[in-house]
Amino acid sequence: MDENGDLIDPASTSAPDLQILGDEITLQPSGFVEQKTTSAEHEQALMNQFASFRAEPLQFLREVSLYVSGKGWRAYDRVIGQPVFYPGFSDHMKSMVMAAPLLQKRIAQLAESRVQVEEKEGLIDKAAEDHALRRAQRKSELEGALQEVAEKLTDDMICKMESKPFIRGAYYLCTQLLTRAYHQGIHVSSEEILRLRKVADMAAKKKQSIVFLPSHRSHVDYVSLQLICYRLGLTLPVVVAGDNLNIPALGSFLQHAGAMWIRRSFGDDALYGTLVQAYIDTMLQEGFNLECFIEGGRSRTGKLLPPKFGILSFVLDSILSGRVEDTIICPVSTQYDKVIETEGYVTELLGVPKKKENLADFLSSGSSVLSLKLGRVDVRFNKPWSLRMFLETQLSRLPKVPAGLSTNHHNPEVRATREKLLRILGYKVLGDINQVSVVMPTALIGTILLTLRGRGVGKDELIRRVEWLTTRVRAKGGRVAHFGNAPLSEIVDRGLEVLGKDLVGVVEGLPEPTYYAVDRFQLSFYRNMTIHLFIYEALVSAAMYMRVKMGGGPSMQDISHEELRDQVFFLSTLFRGEFIFGNEGLDANLDRTIKGLEADHVIHVHRDESGKVVKIGLSDEERNVGRENYDFYCFLIWPFIEASWLAAVSLMGLTPPSKEHEDTWIELNKAQNTAQLLGKTLYHQGDLSYFEAVNKETLRNSYLRFEQETMVHVVKSKDPKVPPRVQLDPSWRPPRDPETNALMAEGKLWDFTEQIAKSRREGKNRRDGATVSSRVLRLSDELGRALFEEAAGQDKVPSRLSAEERDTVRRARKAARSRGKLDARAML
Known part of the structure; x- marks a missing residue:
């Protein structure tokens, strides 16, 4: 509010955007001011890309010559940070890694361990007079062999920033490709860039690294961040990349542009793990910037994934051990008008196996997007912060800090403390990313189209709802992409054009054009970009739906505060691995959400004489507008509720069909595939409202949640050829009819499924639980029986556990019981 108490529009007070398009950086004013200029006049600045050889051959050759000669900023000589891209860079880095005391100590330990084994096996005679000499010689041989292996692994792993002409050419090539696909360029906040440059300057003087932790939705993520750092004169970060991208030609190009290759899994390779740690230590000690993705892989659903702690654990050890004094963490959000890979994501989420990366597919997909008009990329940087100060703050809150926190990883107390630190760190970064994320016009349009009760929406109504959603996003502290002075109608047109007719259709020949969702599954990717802003309102609305769907008069649809709280607690616990919740606690967040919905006239609240909330119901104002705001929140969360309900129903099929199958274990992947097949069947038969509920990633998250709650047990074999196997806990198995052997609608799992169903969207075929208790x-059960028969009839994957595996499961169950309900707390 201003000094007069008036609400200030955040868009009018926030810093302007910078648009990076080809060689040009353009100031993009924030806010919205209606202008009378034609669309062509204020579109013109957005179209200044690199010259085309066919259209402007002389200008094209001039631009190429500027990069070849390194004119001005293109020279990349006066960077903020450590020097990179000079001859000998790779050899210098390699020598520092190989000389790391941590690596040399590990090589000595491995050689010593092997010598002891050879002594036990009699390969080195302990009784021989020259035993000590032979032992020392053998150890030296082993150390030399391990040194050679480490050198080869280091050479394959490290980035090779060797040549200025190469990186100038790579920048030109990547910018050409990116701005042809994303024709409106890359946008950043001027305020954030100035702050980042200042932090980078201070870090360079202290020889400290900046660890960029971006969100990950596309391969374009790391390209756009590299282009920004190059264009603004910051040292390019070394990008941690999976070795699945290290394919012929492309792998070498990326490695020389800043990629380091890392295995997806280390297994029991102690040397490789230590080598990665030594490389991370070296980069952080020397002050080189680093980039890794907090989510691990790319999000196929559009929303942030739970944090992965692989590389972060190495960075954590560097600081905790004292080998690195400090490093700077910089959370980064990257948003798109349209993500190139979404069509491929849909096929993966529907169960089509992911194809292995290869150059032919890369080239064909790359050439196919050059002529697309995908809008723009928005990159936002949260305020960087000290990892050392963060860790000191967290450790000071612990009642006891176990010894050997950075070394004794086998100690259960150390392991638990490290996991806690990593979890807090990971979710803080995700929260920081959400805080600065920009909601794109395509996300606004996708969200509106997927939260309608009707089949479609007129143009004027679509614009009105987009304007309403924009206001709600800003009211929740979110950001909406700046589009200068363009009117909202033009912004909506741009969004519709970028989404294209494959995602959004239009019915012509009506009094007004009517837009509808063509591919709801793919469009949900864009809807999921906004859900984090409204997750509290969505959960409260879904909990209220328990009463609302019963119908009757308004008073009959009111829900008591106690009943509402219990259902919100249940749902927030159900989704604690799916969404990022605040850390204020259930009651504080619930109270704030109720007050917010009341202030927005969505609900009315009955309070007793002391002011305590007693009952909650829909307000008269909300009923008068057709429940459009309340329904919006419900539509956001219903697909996820459907997916959790589907996963719970599929668990019933894991009930052994007979006593002889009591100890049978099912392949986890096959169980999840069967759950997806069940979902597709229920959708086409009308028992499932949302096809996106069969989303493989959401089902996988549900199974992980069930495992954490010990509803199911998952065992992972030491044999890499044996996939993870799953079994439904006996206490959760529904009983069978003694005469027909059919599953009965009773027991803990049935009650759990019914609790989820209370907040499901009502549909034609399920006015009660009759269809679930019989046909579903x-x-x-039929699909589950097929799984048990298949498991019993094959030899490659054992359906019974070994003695060691049984002992592992027994210990896991005991540990889960000792935790009690500590981990079952709601995250809302």
């Missing part, structure tokens, strides 16, 4: 339950 029967179908789940």
Whole structure:
């Protein structure tokens, strides 16, 4: 509010954007001011890309010559940070890694361990007079062999920033490709860039690294961040990349542009793990910037994934051990008008196996997007912060800090403390990313189209709802992409054009054009970009739906505060691995959400004489507008509720069909595939409202949640050829009819499924639980029986556990019981 108490529009007070397009950086004013200029006049500045050889051959050759000669900023000589891209860079880095005391100590330990084994096996005679000499010689041989292996692994792993002409050419090539696909360029906040440059300057003087932790939705993520750092004169970060991208030609190009290759899994390779740690230590000690993705892989759903702690654990050890004094963490959000890979994501989420990366596919997909008009990329940088100060603050809150926090990883107390630190760190970074994320016009349009009750929406109504959603996003502290002075109608047109007719259709020949969702599954990717802003309102609305769907008069649809709280607690616990919740606690967040919905006239609240909330119901104002705001929140969360309900129903099929199958274990991947097949069947038969509920990633998250709650047990074999196997805990298995052997609608799992169903969207075929207790339950059982028969009839994957595996499961169950309900707390 201003000094007069008036609400200030955040868009009018926030810093302007910078648009990076080809060689040009353009100031993009924030806010919205209606202008009378034609669209062509204020579109013109957005179209200044690199010259085309066919259209402007002389200008094209001039631009190429500027990069070849390194004119001005293109020279990349006066960077903020450590020097990179000079001859000998790779050899210098390699020598520092190989000389790391941590690596040399590990090589000595491995050689010593092997010598002891050879002594036990009699390969080195302990009784021989020259035993000590032979032992020392053998150890030296082993150390030399391990040194050679480490050198080869280091050479394959490290980035090779060797040549200025190469990186100038790579910048030109990547900018050409990116701005042809994303024709409106890359946008950043001027305020954030100035702050980042200042932090980078201070870090360079202290020889400290900046660790960029971006969100990950596309391969374009790391390209756009590299281009920004190059264009603004910051040292390019070394990008941690999976070795699945290290394919012929492309792999070498990326490695020389700043990629380091890392295995997806280390297994029991102690040397490789230590080598990665030594490389991370070296980069952080020397002050080189680093980039890794907090989510691990790319999000196929559009929303942030739970944090992965692989590389972060190495960075954590560097600081905790004292080998590195400090490093700077910089959370980064990257948003798109349209993500190139979404069509491929849909096929993966529907169960089509992911294809292995290869150059032919890369070239064909790259050439296919050059002529697309995908809008723009928005990159936002949260305020960087000290990792050392963060860790000191967290450790000071612990009642006891175990010894050997950075070394004794086998100590259960150390392991638990490290996991806690990593979890807090990971979710803080995700929260920081969400805080600065920009909601794109395509996300606004996708969200509106997927939260309609009707089949479609007129143009004027679509614009009105987009304007409403924009206001709600800003009211929740979110950001909406700046589009200068363009009117909202033009912004909506741009969004519709970028989404294209494959995602959004239009019915012509009506009094007004009517838009509808063509591919709801793919469009949900864009809807999921906004859900984090409204997750509290969505959960409260879904909990209220328990009463609302019963119908009757308004007073009959009111829900008591106690009943509302219990259902919100249940749902927030159900989704604690799916969404990022605040850390204020259930009651504080619930109270704030109720007050917010009341202030927005969505609900009315009954309070007793002391002011305590007693009952909650829909307000008269909300009913008068057709429940459009309340329904919006419900539509956001219903697909996820459907997916959790589907996963719970599929668990019933894991009930052993007979006593002889009591100890049978099912392949986890096959169980999840069967759950997806069950979902597709229920969708086409009308028992599932949302096809996106069969989303493989959401089902996988549900199974992980069930494992954490010990509803199911998952065992992972030491044999890499044996996939993870799953079994439904006996206490959660529904009983079978003694006469027909059919599953009965009783027991803990049935009650759990019914609790989820209370907040499901009502549909034609399920006015009560009758269809679930009969037809749906029967179908789940039939699919489950097929799994048990298949498991019993194959030899490659054992359906029974070894003695060691049984002992592992027994210990896991005991540990889960000792935790009690500590981990079952709601994250809302």
